Amino acid sequence: MSSVNIQDILKLPIEERIELVEAIWDSIAASPESLPVTEAQKRELDRRLAEHRATPQSGKRWEEIRDSLDKNT
Known part of the structure; x- marks a missing residue:
């Protein structure tokens, strides 16, 4: 994992945390082939x-x- 500090993220306002989660989810959804299926x-x-x-x-x-x-x- 990179040098992102989780504690810093948790200090962000809720709106910014939601935007961050959406951006992360969008990046995951953009390459579904990389998600393994058991x-x-x-x-x-x-x-x-x-x-x-x-x-x-x-x-x-x-x-x-x-x-x-x-x-x-």
Whole structure:
């Protein structure tokens, strides 16, 4: 790790810390291929894909999900 002092970061105003986190996250999201996927995650993704292919009608449209989330807020 470089010479960034975590204690100095924690002293920043909350808005600046949020901006810093967003910048860090954006830099991570810019290269998703560098994030390793574990074997367990691969198995789970394969399981979900197989389930969807077997019963595609069991899924829900985005509008349904959004509406149910709106009801809970």
